[in-house]
Amino acid sequence: MAISADPSPLPHTAVLIGRFQPWHxxxxxxxxAALAQAQQVVVVLGSAHQARTPKNPFTWQERARMVQASLAPAERARVHCIPVRDHYNEARWVEAVRQGVQALVPPGADIALVGHFKDQSSSYLQSFPGWKLLSLPRLGAFDATPLREIYWNAAGAPRAEVLAQLAAQLPAPVLDFLASWMDTPDYAAMQEEAAVLRNYHASWxxxxxxxxxxxxxxxxxxNGHLLLIERGHAPGKGLWALPxxxxxxxxxxxxxxxxxLEEETACAIDAPTLAAALQGVLVFDHPDxxxxxxxxxxxxxxDLGDRTQLPAVQGGDDAALARWVPLAQVPALETRFFEDHFHVVQSCLERFCAIRLPV
Incomplete structure (x- = not known):
C-alpha cells in the first residue's frame, strides 16, 4: 500500500514506536521512510526500564545505540531515541509517549505517527488523535520474535551458523553487537530463561x-518498608518480586x-493480624x-502500621531470600523487578496509600 498523496506540508516530527528487540x-x-517524510524522527523505545527477559533482552540504552549505529553520520542528528515504560495501563502509556515526544518538538509543530499495521499489537497506532498517521506498507520482515528464537540457539548450533542466519535481516552494527553480547553472562542467563519458558509452554x-x-x-x-523476595529459579532468577x-x-x-507468604517468607504474622491489616485486593490482568x-x-x-520492629522474614520455597526494603529504595530497583511487579507495587501504593513512587 503506497502513501496516499497529501497536499498538506510535511510534518516537523515523525514518531516511530516499538520495542525493537533487536533493531532489524x-x-x-x-x-x-520517516526521515524522508519529516525534519526529525523520534524513536520511542518501549518496554524500557525493565529487567532483561527473552522477549525484552536489551536495555533501552543498548537499543538506542543500535539505532544510532545503523544510521549514516549525517542522519544521526535528525533521530532522537526516548525510553517509555510499558505501564500496563494504556492511558498512562499514551500520556508518557506524548510527553516524551512533545519535549523534543517546538510548540505547534506538526507530528506524524509512522507505522505498519502488522497485527493486533499495532492497535496503538490509533491511540494518538491529533497526530497525522502515516501508515506504510510492509517494508521487510517486521517480526523480531523469530530472530530472537534463532539467537537463543536452542539447538546448540555453532555461533557462526547462528550469526549467519541473522545476518541478512540485521544492520551490520547490530549483528556485531549481538555477536559480542553472546560472550556476556546476560546472554547465558537469557538462554536459560528461554529454555525454561519453552519447556513450560510445551507442558500444556x-x-x-x-x-x-x-x-x-x-x-x-x-513502617515505611515493603516486603520483597529474590526469586531463586528461572524465570526471573535473581530478580525482586512480591511474595x-x-x-x-x-x-x-x-x-x-x-x-x-508462609512458604516464601516465613513471615511471623498470624492470619487474624493479616486480616486486620488487609487494605484491599487489586486484580492485574494485562494479557502481556x-x-x-x-x-x-x-x-x-x-499495612502493618508503624511498629518499630519489622517482622522476622526468611526466604524459602521458590524464594532465595526475603527482605524488608525501605520504600525510598524501591524506585532504584525498578530494572531488577520480575514481570510487572514494580508497576503492581506502584498501583497499589497509589490506590491505598496515596504514595506515588518517583521514577
Missing amino acids: NGHMALLE ASAPYPPVLVTVDAVILC GGFVEPRDTLWQSCLRE RSLRGRAITHVHVF
Whole structure:
C-alpha cells in the first residue's frame, strides 16, 4: 500500500514506536521512510526500564545505540531515541509517549505517527488523535520474535551458523553487537530463561485451549518498608518480586495468599493480624504481564502500621531470600523487578496509600 498523496506540508516530527528487540532491517526501512517524510524522527523505545527477559533482552540504552549505529553520520542528528515504560495501563502509556515526544518538538509543530499495521499489537497506532498517521506498507520482515528464537540457539548450533542466519535481516552494527553480547553472562542467563519458558509452554501445548493462570501476590507494608523476595529459579532468577504464587486447586484466594507468604517468607504474622491489616485486593490482568502465559493475579495489600520492629522474614520455597526494603529504595530497583511487579507495587501504593513512587 503506497502513501496516499497529501497536499498538506510535511510534518516537523515523525514518531516511530516499538520495542525493537533487536533493531532489524524492517525497522530500518520504516525509519528511512520517516526521515524522508519529516525534519526529525523520534524513536520511542518501549518496554524500557525493565529487567532483561527473552522477549525484552536489551536495555533501552543498548537499543538506542543500535539505532544510532545503523544510521549514516549525517542522519544521526535528525533521530532522537526516548525510553517509555510499558505501564500496563494504556492511558498512562499514551500520556508518557506524548510527553516524551512533545519535549523534543517546538510548540505547534506538526507530528506524524509512522507505522505498519502488522497485527493486533499495532492497535496503538490509533491511540494518538491529533497526530497525522502515516501508515506504510510492509517494508521487510517486521517480526523480531523469530530472530530472537534463532539467537537463543536452542539447538546448540555453532555461533557462526547462528550469526549467519541473522545476518541478512540485521544492520551490520547490530549483528556485531549481538555477536559480542553472546560472550556476556546476560546472554547465558537469557538462554536459560528461554529454555525454561519453552519447556513450560510445551507442558500444556496439547491442551485444547491455552490455560489461564490464576495467581496471588502480596504487597505488605510495615513502617515505611515493603516486603520483597529474590526469586531463586528461572524465570526471573535473581530478580525482586512480591511474595506469591499459583492458587492451589482446593484453596481460596485468601488461603493461597497466606500459604505463599508462609512458604516464601516465613513471615511471623498470624492470619487474624493479616486480616486486620488487609487494605484491599487489586486484580492485574494485562494479557502481556507474564511470559509464562495469560496470568491473572490477585494482589492482597496489607499495612502493618508503624511498629518499630519489622517482622522476622526468611526466604524459602521458590524464594532465595526475603527482605524488608525501605520504600525510598524501591524506585532504584525498578530494572531488577520480575514481570510487572514494580508497576503492581506502584498501583497499589497509589490506590491505598496515596504514595506515588518517583521514577
